[in-house]
Structures are given as C-alpha cells and as structure tokens.
Amino acid sequence: MQAFFIRLPARQPGVAAMDLGFQRLERRQLSTALARYVGVSRTPRPRDGWVTAIREAFDMTVRQFAERLGVSPSNVVRLEQRERDDTITLGTLRRAADALDCDLVYAIVPRMATTSKANDHLLDGIIEARAREVAAAQLGRVAHTMALEDQSVGYADMRAQVAERARVLAETPRHLWDRDAGLRDGGTRSTRRARRK
Numbered sequence: 001m002q003a004f005f006i007r008l009p010a011r012q013p014g015v016a017a018m019d020l021g022f023q024r025l026e027r028r029q030l031s032t033a034l035a036r037y038v039g040v041s042r043t044p045r046p047r048d049g050w051v052t053a054i055r056e057a058f059d060m061t062v063r064q065f066a067e068r069l070g071v072s073p074s075n076v077v078r079l080e081q082r083e084r085d086d087t088i089t090l091g092t093l094r095r096a097a098d099a100l101d102c103d104l105v106y107a108i109v110p111r112m113a114t115t116s117k118a119n120d121h122l123l124d125g126i127i128e129a130r131a132r133e134v135a136a137a138q139l140g141r142v143a144h145t146m147a148l149e150d151q152s153v154g155y156a157d158m159r160a161q162v163a164e165r166a167r168v169l170a171e172t173p174r175h176l177w178d179r180d181a182g183l184r185d186g187g188t189r190s191t192r193r194a195r196r197k
Contacts, residue, residue: 020171024124031122034109038122041109049083051096058100068099127173128166135165137182 046053055065066073079096082088090106097104112126139162175181 027123027127028121031124034107035122037105037107037109040105041107049080051083051093051100052080054100054102055080060100065099069095124170127170127176130176131166131170131173132162134169134176134181135162139165 048056055062062073062076066076069076069079071079079088079092083093083096090104094104110123110126112129139158169176
C-alpha cells in the first residue's frame with residue numbers, strides 16, 4: 001500500500017497566527033500530494049472490482065489466488081463479492097493486492113478538484129468556494145432584511161461585501177462546515193454601518 005506522510009514541526013501552543021500558517025502549509029502540502037490522484041479518481045472501478053479484474057487479467061484462477069493468499073477458494077469468492085458490495089476492509093484489500101504483486105493506492109480526493117487548479121491550492125480552492133457560498137447566504141439574509149426596511153444595497157456593493165466576508169471566513173474555515181453556517185449572523189462592519197444609515 002503506497003502512502004504519503006507529511007511531517008511538519010510540532011505546533012507551538014499560544015500563537016494563533018503561527019497556527020494558521022501551519023494549517024495553510026499543511027493544506028498546501030496535502031493539496032500537492034492529492035493533485036496526482038485527481039485524474040485517477042475519475043477512473044471507474046471495473047464492474048466486478050479491481051481484485052477480480054486484475055486476477056482475471058493475469059489469467060489466475062480462484063484456486064491459484066487462494067493459494068497465494070493462504071485461504072480457501074470460497075474465501076476468495078467472498079472477498080471479491082465484498083469488494084463489489086463495498087464492504088471489504090482496507091486491510092483485506094491490501095493483502096489481496098499484495099497477493100497479486102500489486103500495491104493498494106488509497107486517497108480521498110475532493111469531488112470539486114480539477115486538474116486546472118494549481119496543485120498547491122486544491123484544498124484552498126474548495127475552502128474558498130464554501131466560504132463564498134456561506135458568505136452569500138449570510139449576507140443575502142441581511143440584504144433581504146435591509147430591503148424590507150427600504151435600505152437596499154447595490155449589486156456591486158453586495159458582491160464586494162460577499163467577497164470580503166468570504167475572505168474572512170476562509171481564514172479560519174472550521175465553522176464553514178457546520179450545517180447552519182449560512183444561517184448565522186453574517187453582518188460585517190460595512191453592512192452594519194449601511195443598516196444604521
């Protein structure tokens with residue numbers, strides 16, 4: 001099983017800006033590592049699963065594969081069925097790959113990832129997109145309330161406020177993933193000032 005590990009210096013407690021810098025560095029390193037899997041993640045699994053497909057491509061019988069795995073042929077049939085059903089464990093899949101003289105390559109690749117994005121910004125792009133979505137929802141509620149009070153904000157101003165709010169939200173993305181993130185008060189200082197006028 002191929003794996004990649006990102007080793008960074010241990011975080012020192014107490015310095016929030018430094019922690020954000022480490023988070024950004026970790027995210028960039030992980031983005032670079034994941035970028036190589038973006039195209040591969042769109043490769044569909046063979047209908048009968050990878051184990052069966054590779055075993056059959058080698059013209060290896062179930063009995064021969066069972067001997068290599070050190071199990072009974074009926075266990076191989078169950079193993080291949082579990083892969084088709086998505087109930088196989090990673091450990092079992094790794095042992096099966098090893099018995100086929102193959103490596104199990106495992107990664108979780110964001111669905112929004114595209115090969116056109118810079119490799120070191122793949123995860124940042126997803127955070128920024130979510131931040132824009134949350135900011136638009138938060139500020140949309142504020143704009144609606146202001147419009148009801150006959151204090152509507154222009155389209156250009158709203159776009160600028162959404163962009164600024166999204167930038168702030170993306171700096172510390174932890175709460176972007178809360179279910180009610182778009183429902184929280186999204187009032188920025190400029191929006192609150194506009195509301196008071």
